[in-house]
Amino acid sequence: MVAPFLYIEASFKATSLNLVKSESALLIRGAKVTGFFSEFMNLNAVYLKANSWLSISVSNLVVIISMLVIFFIAISIPFPKDHHESSKNGRGQK
Amino acid sequence: MMSNKIETQKPDMWTARLRQSWQKNLPIEKLLPDTQPAYVASWIYVFGVLTLSALAVIIASGVVLAFEGPSWYHISDAGRFVNSLHFWSVQLFFFFMVVHLWGKFWMAAWRGKRQATWITGSIAFVVSIATAFTGYLTQTNFDSQWIAFEAKDGFNSVGIGAWFTVTNLGQMLLMHVAFLPLVLGLITVIHVLQVRRKGVVPPIDAFDQTLKGVNK
Ligand code: HEM
Numbered sequence: 001m002v003a004p005f006l007y008i009e010a011s012f013k014a015t016s017l018n019l020v021k022s023e024s025a026l027l028i029r030g031a032k033v034t035g036f037f038s039e040f041m042n043l044n045a046v047y048l049k050a051n052s053w054l055s056i057s058v059s060n061l062v063v064i065i066s067m068l069v070i071f072f073i074a075i076s077i078p079f080p081k082d083h084h085e086s087s088k089n090g091r092g093q094k
Numbered sequence: 095m096m097s098n099k100i101e102t103q104k105p106d107m108w109t110a111r112l113r114q115s116w117q118k119n120l121p122i123e124k125l126l127p128d129t130q131p132a133y134v135a136s137w138i139y140v141f142g143v144l145t146l147s148a149l150a151v152i153i154a155s156g157v158v159l160a161f162e163g164p165s166w167y168h169i170s171d172a173g174r175f176v177n178s179l180h181f182w183s184v185q186l187f188f189f190f191m192v193v194h195l196w197g198k199f200w201m202a203a204w205r206g207k208r209q210a211t212w213i214t215g216s217i218a219f220v221v222s223i224a225t226a227f228t229g230y231l232t233q234t235n236f237d238s239q240w241i242a243f244e245a246k247d248g249f250n251s252v253g254i255g256a257w258f259t260v261t262n263l264g265q266m267l268l269m270h271v272a273f274l275p276l277v278l279g280l281i282t283v284i285h286v287l288q289v290r291r292k293g294v295v296p297p298i299d300a301f302d303q304t305l306k307g308v309n310k
Contacts, residue, residue: 081135
């Protein structure tokens, strides 16, 4: 179903795991990586599309949002204080 | 006939000129400082060094990959670990670099004659994209094939397809492991030296004093 403004497109999703299995068997010859992360990393990208002017994969969107979050954390939380603050006024102590 | 006189100083020699301008612009105290102004105690100033650290891991793991070759890094467990280390440090490198860039943009860090820092940073950003792109092209899998053939059309459509043959694996591999890292390394060194030379930019509200040369 295609919503008028924003919809998610996941092409070949149903077949992707089969494809991944045969591809990795072909490429890695025996030393196959398994487990949640490798299967997840090998899935096809899911795209968010808004009419024709925006198309972005969910993974890229997640990266951009986390960069924004880290940016705002970096400018808002205080930096730890120097333990030798008292000696800063120049008596030459450590 | 050669003269017996010992030449003392020739200020017009390039070595002398280079030495003098080096001593003037980047004395050792500026190059390796042990204190920083109070405003540097903020997390946003850490992202330049985080970017630099990620770059160090990229280069170190890349050197290992280059020495061992694809018959090791595509097959063995250790090889695939180093390959992944290389890949994921690139992801972190870009992540840190973008946060760094935003930080510098919103504090207008080009103030006080720091334009060279901003410009070398921008060049580093573009060169990093080219380096990562050629890296994706050298994976020798379905992804890299797909990327190369999509990029070929892009490059041809802007008229530079004859310079960069993105479907030529040999050319892309050599660009990725030799030429581009060298350029990126050089630009990064210049970028960091510019920061050392000018000192860290003060916050916007403290800027008036900087203009008067207090924090040159
Ligand atoms: C290879 C990627 C890069 C590395 C390794 C890097 C590294 C650094 C480091 C270590 C600093 C000093 C510490 C700090 O203030 O965070 C710095 C400062 C700076 N960077 Fe970058 N940087 C990179 C990319 C960029 C980019 C893409 C830009 C923006 C276009 C940029 C703009 C700046 C500016 C303007 C400063 C100076 C701030 C000041 O003078 O206080 N850098 N960079």
